Amino acid sequence: GEPIAAAFDYESTIEKEELVLIVDIGGGTSDFSLVRLSPERRNHDNRHDDILATGGVHIGGTDFDKQLSLQGLMPLFGYGSRMKSGAYMPTSHHMNLATWHTINSVYSQKSTLALGSMRYDIEDTGGIDRLFKLIDQRAGHWLAMEVEETKIQLTHADSRHVPLDRIEPGLSVELSRALFESAIDNLLERVRNSVTQLLNDANVRVDQVDTVFFTGGSSGIPALRNSVSAMLPNARHVEGNIFGSIGSGLAIEAAKRYGPMD
Numbered sequence: 001g002e003p004i005a006a007a008f009d010y011e012s013t014i015e016k017e018e019l020v021l022i023v024d025i026g027g028g029t030s031d032f033s034l035v036r037l038s039p040e041r042r043n044h045d046n047r048h049d050d051i052l053a054t055g056g057v058h059i060g061g062t063d064f065d066k067q068l069s070l071q072g073l074m075p076l077f078g079y080g081s082r083m084k085s086g087a088y089m090p091t092s093h094h095m096n097l098a099t100w101h102t103i104n105s106v107y108s109q110k111s112t113l114a115l116g117s118m119r120y121d122i123e124d125t126g127g128i129d130r131l132f133k134l135i136d137q138r139a140g141h142w143l144a145m146e147v148e149e150t151k152i153q154l155t156h157a158d159s160r161h162v163p164l165d166r167i168e169p170g171l172s173v174e175l176s177r178a179l180f181e182s183a184i185d186n187l188l189e190r191v192r193n194s195v196t197q198l199l200n201d202a203n204v205r206v207d208q209v210d211t212v213f214f215t216g217g218s219s220g221i222p223a224l225r226n227s228v229s230a231m232l233p234n235a236r237h238v239e240g241n242i243f244g245s246i247g248s249g250l251a252i253e254a255a256k257r258y259g260p261m262d
Contacts, residue, residue, distance in 0.1 A: 003215050004033055004051065010213065010238060011037040018210040019052075021195070021235065023228055025216040028063075030191055031056040032198050034209075053202035057194040059187050061151075061218035062100060064180075069098035069147045071183035072175045076164070077134060078127030089122060093131070098147075103140035134167050142166065150175050155220040181223040188227045195228060209235045 003024040010020075017038035024031040034052040041050060070079060079094040093115060096102040105111060112135060119128050134140065146162050153160045154177045164171040199206060212235045214225060229237065 001031075003031070003213075004035065006215060007033075007035050007037065007213055008047070011039075011042055014039060017041075019204065019208055020211045020213050020238075021198075021209050021228075021232065022213045022215065023195075023219060025214075025218040025221075025224065026060045027217060028058065028060040029056055030059050030194065030216075032195055034198060034202050034204060052204065053198050055194055055198040055201065057190055059190055061148075063187055064184050064218060064221065065100075065144070065147050065151055066095075066098045067183040067187065068151055068175070068180050069144065070094065072150075072179055073143065073147065073162075073173060074098060076127060076171070076173060077131040078122070081127050082123045083118075083121045084123055085121070089118065089128070097134075097140050097143070100141070100144050103144060106140060107135055107138060130168060130171075137167060139167055151180065151218075151221070154180050155222060177222075184221075184223065188224060191224065192227055192231060195231060206232050207234050211236055211238055213238045215239075 001024075003022045007020055007022050014037060017036065017040075020035045020037055022031075022033040022035060024033075031054070033054045036050040036052060041047065074080075074094040074097065077094065077097070078089055079091065081089040083089060093106055093111060096106050096111075112132075115128065115131065119125055122128055134143065143164075150160045150162060154175070157177070159174055159176040162173050162175060164173065199209070209232045212229060212232055214220075214237065219225070225237070229235065
C-alpha cells in the first residue's frame with residue numbers, strides 16, 4: 001500500500017542498508033510493516049523478500065477520540081454519576097455519544113425514555129440534565145468535532161480550552177495533553193504489543209531496527225510516537241509526509257512491483 005511505497009521513496013535518500021519499521025496510524029486501524037531498504041536493492045524488480053513482516057491492530061484515530069471524549073467531556077454529562085443505590089450510572093448512552101456513528105441513537109425515543117426513567121435514581125442530576133440539553137440541541141456531532149479538534153491541537157499544545165456555551169451558557173472545559181495521554185494509555189499498550197508481535201514474527205530484535213517511519217492521520221500524537229520509539233533504542237525517526245504526497249505514478253509502480261498490499 002501507500003506507506004510501503006512511501007518507504008521505497010525514502011529509500012532513494014539513504015546511504016546504507018536500513019531495517020525500517022513503518023507505523024501507519026489510520027482512522028480505524030494501525031498497520032505495521034518491517035522493510036529492508038538499501039541503495040543496492042533499489043533497482044531490483046521484485047522486492048517481496050524485503051518486506052519482512054506485516055501486522056496491525058484495530059486501533060486508530062476514532063478510538064483515541066472516543067477515549068478523550070469519555071475521560072474529558074462525558075463526566076460533564078453524567079458519565080460516572082452515582083445512582084442512589086451506590087452503583088454507577090449505566091454507560092451505554094455516553095459510549096454511544098463518544099462514537100461518531102452511534103451518536104444519533106442517543107436521540108432516539110427509546111434512549112431518551114430510558115434516560116428519563118433513570119434520572120429519578122441518580123444522586124446528583126446535574127450531569128444527566130445537561131445530557132438532556134445536549135440531546136435537545138442535537139449537539140452530539142458538534143461535540144465529537146470539538147473532541148477531534150482537541151486531539152489535533154494537543155499534538156503541539158499542552159491543553160485546549162473548549163467553550164460549551166452552545167449547550168449551556170458559561171459552560172467550558174480545559175482538556176490537557178496529560179489527560180489525553182492517560183485516557184489512551186491502554187490503547188498505546190496494545191499498539192506496543194502488536195509491534196512486539198511483529199518483531200517476534202520476523203525474528204528481529206528491537207535494537208536491530210534502524211529507523212521508525214511514522215505515517216497516517218493520527219501518527220502525530222506525541223505519546224504514540226514516544227511509546228513506540230521507546231521500544232526501539234537504536235531507531236531514528238522519519239516522517240512519512242516529509243516526502244510530499246505519494247504520486248499516483250509511484251503507487252501504480254509499487255502495485256506493479258510489490259503486488260497489492262491489502
